Amino acid sequence: MEQVITLRRKVERVSGLSDRLLGRVVYVSQAADHSKDEFLLIRKSDEYVDISQPSRFGAVIVEEGAEHLVPSEVSVPIIIGLPEAERVTAGSVVVVSPNGSVVTLYRPESHSNSIFATGQCNSNCLMCSQPPVDDDIPALIKEHLRLVELIPGEPETLGITGGEPTLLGDGLIRILQTIKSRFSNTQLTMLTNGRAYANNDLVRQVAQAAPSKFVSAIPLYADNPTLHDWIVQAKGAFDQTMHGLYNAARNKLQVEIRVVLHKQTIPRLPALADFIYRTIPFASHIALMGMENMGYVKKNWDQLWIDPIDYAEELIATVRKLYYRGMNVSIYNLPLCVTPTAIRQFARQSISDYKNIYLDECHGCQLIDSCSGLFASSKERHSRGIKRQ
Amino acid sequence: MANTNFLPLSEFEPTGGYSLMPFRFQRWPDGNVFISNSAGEHLVLSSGDFSKFVKKTLPYTSSAYMGLLARPMLRDGSGDWGYDIYASKWFTKKSFLDGFTKLHIFVTTLRCNQSCPYCQVSRQGEVADCGAFDMSPAVMERSIRFMLASPSNRVTMEFQGGEPLLRFDLLQEAVRKAKELNEKVGKHIDYVLCSNLSILEDRHLDWCRTEGVIISTSLDGPEYLHNKNRPMGNGRPSHEIVTRNIRRAQEALGKHAVSALMTTTRESLLYPTEIVDEYLRMDMGSVFIRELNPYGFAVKSSTVLGYSSDEFFRFYKRVFDHIIQINRAGRTFSESFASIVLTKALTPWTVGFVDLQSPAGAGFGVCVYNHDGEVYVSDEARMLAETGDPTFRLGSVLEDSYEDIFFGEPMQTLAASACSEALPGCSDCAYQPYCGADPVRNYRTQGDPMGIRTGPGGFCRRNKQIIEYLMQLAHTADDDLTRILWAWICQEDVNTAKLPA
Numbered sequence: 093m094e095q096v097i098t099l100r101r102k103v104e105r106v107s108g109l110s111d112r113l114l115g116r117v118v119y120v121s122q123a124a125d126h127s128k129d130e131f132l133l134i135r136k137s138d139e140y141v142d143i144s145q146p147s148r149f150g151a152v153i154v155e156e157g158a159e160h161l162v163p164s165e166v167s168v169p170i171i172i173g174l175p176e177a178e179r180v181t182a183g184s185v186v187v188v189s190p191n192g193s194v195v196t197l198y199r200p201e202s203h204s205n206s207i208f209a210t211g212q213c214n215s216n217c218l219m220c221s222q223p224p225v226d227d228d229i230p231a232l233i234k235e236h237l238r239l240v241e242l243i244p245g246e247p248e249t250l251g252i253t254g255g256e257p258t259l260l261g262d263g264l265i266r267i268l269q270t271i272k273s274r275f276s277n278t279q280l281t282m283l284t285n286g287r288a289y290a291n292n293d294l295v296r297q298v299a300q301a302a303p304s305k306f307v308s309a310i311p312l313y314a315d316n317p318t319l320h321d322w323i324v325q326a327k328g329a330f331d332q333t334m335h336g337l338y339n340a341a342r343n344k345l346q347v348e349i350r351v352v353l354h355k356q357t358i359p360r361l362p363a364l365a366d367f368i369y370r371t372i373p374f375a376s377h378i379a380l381m382g383m384e385n386m387g388y389v390k391k392n393w394d395q396l397w398i399d400p401i402d403y404a405e406e407l408i409a410t411v412r413k414l415y416y417r418g419m420n421v422s423i424y425n426l427p428l429c430v431t432p433t434a435i436r437q438f439a440r441q442s443i444s445d446y447k448n449i450y451l452d453e454c455h456g457c458q459l460i461d462s463c464s465g466l467f468a469s470s471k472e473r474h475s476r477g478i479k480r481q
Numbered sequence: 482m483a484n485t486n487f488l489p490l491s492e493f494e495p496t497g498g499y500s501l502m503p504f505r506f507q508r509w510p511d512g513n514v515f516i517s518n519s520a521g522e523h524l525v526l527s528s529g530d531f532s533k534f535v536k537k538t539l540p541y542t543s544s545a546y547m548g549l550l551a552r553p554m555l556r557d558g559s560g561d562w563g564y565d566i567y568a569s570k571w572f573t574k575k576s577f578l579d580g581f582t583k584l585h586i587f588v589t590t591l592r593c594n595q596s597c598p599y600c601q602v603s604r605q606g607e608v609a610d611c612g613a614f615d616m617s618p619a620v621m622e623r624s625i626r627f628m629l630a631s632p633s634n635r636v637t638m639e640f641q642g643g644e645p646l647l648r649f650d651l652l653q654e655a656v657r658k659a660k661e662l663n664e665k666v667g668k669h670i671d672y673v674l675c676s677n678l679s680i681l682e683d684r685h686l687d688w689c690r691t692e693g694v695i696i697s698t699s700l701d702g703p704e705y706l707h708n709k710n711r712p713m714g715n716g717r718p719s720h721e722i723v724t725r726n727i728r729r730a731q732e733a734l735g736k737h738a739v740s741a742l743m744t745t746t747r748e749s750l751l752y753p754t755e756i757v758d759e760y761l762r763m764d765m766g767s768v769f770i771r772e773l774n775p776y777g778f779a780v781k782s783s784t785v786l787g788y789s790s791d792e793f794f795r796f797y798k799r800v801f802d803h804i805i806q807i808n809r810a811g812r813t814f815s816e817s818f819a820s821i822v823l824t825k826a827l828t829p830w831t832v833g834f835v836d837l838q839s840p841a842g843a844g845f846g847v848c849v850y851n852h853d854g855e856v857y858v859s860d861e862a863r864m865l866a867e868t869g870d871p872t873f874r875l876g877s878v879l880e881d882s883y884e885d886i887f888f889g890e891p892m893q894t895l896a897a898s899a900c901s902e903a904l905p906g907c908s909d910c911a912y913q914p915y916c917g918a919d920p921v922r923n924y925r926t927q928g929d930p931m932g933i934r935t936g937p938g939g940f941c942r943r944n945k946q947i948i949e950y951l952m953q954l955a956h957t958a959d960d961d962l963t964r965i966l967w968a969w970i971c972q973e974d975v976n977t978a979k980l981p982a
Contacts, residue, residue, distance in 0.1 A: 216483075216484055216487075218487060223483035223485075224483055224484075225483065314547075315547060315548075315551040316546075316547040316550050316551055316559075317493075317495070317550075317559035317560065317562075318490070318493050318494065318495060318541055318542070318547075318559065319490075319547070321493045321559075322488070322489075322490045322492075322493040325487060325488060327493060328559075328560060330559065330560070330562070331559060331560025331561070331562045332560075334560075334562035334565075334566065335562055335565065338565055338566065338569065360547065363544075363547065363548060363551065366551075367551045369828075369829070370522060370552075370570070370829050371551075371566055371570070371829075373828075373829050373830075388485065391485055392487065412960065412963075412964075412980065415978070415980070416963065416964055416967035416968075416971075416978055417828075417967060417971070418971045418973075433981055433982070434980045434981050434982065435980065436981075437980075437981075
């Protein structure tokens with residue numbers, strides 16, 4: 093029952109492309125108004141391609157097996173041999189590279205669209221599912237601004253993630269401004285560790301630039317600096333994040349708190365709930381999140397892995413505390429069968445669609461329609477409590 | 482870039498040991514130690530952990546250390562985040578001070594048709610001279626102007642007496658005038674009518690509904706108790722009348738718009754469950770178990786009506802147990818004093834309750850405009866003045882300015898004794914953040930606004946016992962009780978908060 097959607101594809105042949113290029117996918121049948129913003133996608137199912145002026149598109153992408161449909165005279169970049177082209181919907185925004193990679197950046201049918209700000213991070217969390225990588229931030233900023241311009245229509249939701257988005261500095265402010273000017277009503281969620289928010293000037297700029305529905309989702313892994321700093325592998329991180337949270341409140345920025353559930357966060361989890369309520373009562377939401385078995389998790393497995401059915405007691409106590417106190421709490425990424433019945437009402441279908449799977453055991457489960465399922469990375473290693481309900 | 486040379490926990494050990502932040506503590510009979518700070522945060526430590534804490538030998542990885550740091554009751558080398566947060570928390574807890582005096586009590590008449598032996602007000606008979614004991618139009622207008630001069634953008638105009646409904650025309654005029662004068666000021670005004678409801682007419686209810694006035698009445702318990710505590714001036718029983726009229730008011734205004742207060746007399750001590758059951762029978766959502774105040778006629782009657790703080794505490798616990806059973810069975814019903822204390826102790830928020838705050842409610846949170854134009858910091862202060870002691874008389878609406886009244890000599894005297902943070906016996910009490918100061922009572926019972934906690938008056942002994950009881954209860958509560966207490970704090974239905982098994 094694997095449902096993973098491939099966002100990165102490789103093609104056989106690219107011509108006429110010297111640099112990375114972003115464009116919005118348009119199908120042959122809909123390609124009436126050509127534009128340089130658009131990449132024409134020619135699919136096997138297209139019986140006949142009558143494109144009088146293919147050069148008016150930004151590029152032409154050809155599905156595997158549809159090479160014979162390519163018009164002979166194409167003066168724009170052409171990307172030949174795209175696999176699984178039917179998964180690339182019209183209106184998607186993709187970036188093509190001279191090395192043949194085609195990456196989907198935005199899918200209009202999805203609620204999981206995020207701008208991947210940068211792979212760089214100023215923390216190095218033990219359980220990072222996406223370990224930091226070096227990249228070219230100035231170049232990325234240009235691409236992100238271009239991406240926002242290319243998104244067709246106003247998305248209901250949009251994310252900014254990373255890496256650590258605040259490392260974009262002024263670039264982040266420009267991206268926020270562009271989003272605000274294009275999409276006044278989009279719910280924008282930025283995943284940030286909040287450390288840069290210790291600088292109140294930055295927070296003030298973010299608050300001015302961001303659209304009205306903007307939330308900074310900030311992780312907090314313990315009610316004390318020692319444990320939090322160790323988990324994020326950065327001395328002073330807790331100090332910065334706490335200052336950051338208060339700066340956010342000061343500038344009326346909405347914040348939510350995110351906690352990844354693993355062997356090192358579970359023992360202090362109920363105490364963290366107390367701390368959040370007494371110290372960050374302005375948090376609009378608290379997400380308690382099952383761990384994604386990716387990246388560093390594999391390396392730190394013994395130190396991190398605890399089966400969700402073995403932390404049921406702590407999770408119930410924590411959810412109860414927050415719920416009784418009137419806080420808005422959710423459980424992310426835990427399949428319903430390993431979420432205790434007392435707190436199932438707090439479980440959300442939180443896993444991004446492109447990496448969301450269900451197991452063979454899930455087949456025929458009566459709760460499947462409301463279940464988060466699993467991360468694709470949990471296919472092999474997952475809770476022993478998973479069973480059909 | 483990815484770096485998989487992860488540092489061990491020991492690399493993050495705070496350097497330089499730790500120092501103690503200001504805290505107060507109380508040893509409990511079970512051996513545990515209750516610790517609190519001015520932000521109202523608290524923690525219960527074992528005696529052993531407490532001892533290590535103050536000797537600065539707690540290991541940084543211990544749960545006690547982490548709990549203390551999170552509140553914060555200790556500081557280590559992990560940054561200055563705690564100071565900022567402590568300031569915000571403390572500030573939030575004192576935000577009831579925003580806007581200064583918010584409760585404005587208007588004594589539109591001192592005449593009353595009941596003759597309760599514990600009356601703390603120097604009431605006059607129903608047929609006493611109206612001119613001498615009712616508020617004149619000039620006094621009313623000036624008093625309203627004082628209320629509207631308050632810095633708060635939300636004020637409560639509360640009508641007390643005497644029995645205000647004896648002069649319904651004055652109430653109508655007061656609200657009309659307040660609304661007229663407020664047109665240019667634009668405050669939000671809440672209106673409360675404190676009445677024994679003995680002469681309630683349909684037109685009174687129509688007026689309440691039209692003008693948005695809510696009703697606060699008195700119900701001391703079942704018939705035999707209420708009639709004994711609160712006889713009519715003509716000696717007739719009042720219970721049947723008040724309960725019938727509570728119903729009428731509930732039907733006309735909605736249940737949320739009618740509340741009742743009870744006063745505990747010596748007789749009441751015999752009926753803890755019956756009192757609660759009477760409130761339930763009357764569809765009330767809560768009861769406020771109030772001790773008799775040592776004022777007014779209550780002092781004269783103390784031999785008959787009075788009891789010790791310990792007796793009151795025993796009574797309170799019996800009432801409370803009964804209320805908890807009711808809630809466990811699925812009916813939402815709270816005890817208001819407990820709700821106030823629990824909100825102070827368990828939430829980061831503030832509570833504006835004038836009888837239990839520091840700085841004291843008197844003057845800072847409430848003032849009383851008497852029918853004759855005199856302004857007092859409280860009912861109690863008015864009583865003192867009428868026995869010849871004007872210490873807490875703020876001035877006259879007819880002669881003095883707003884500044885004279887709210888920043889004059891009496892307010893200075895009051896302010897000097899109004900902060901329990903600085904009162905002997907309070908300043909080092911673990912329950913100080915949840916309690917209050919009552920300089921007027923201290924003055925009345927001990928001749929000194931600061932007073933001593935062990936002196937007569939009972940404020941300290943009663944509050945300390947009940948607050949400690951509530952803290953112990955909250956600390957040892959099972960999940961069911963925890964849910965109930967939080968439902969009271971959040972003013973929710975106890976069943977709404979219930980999660981599946």
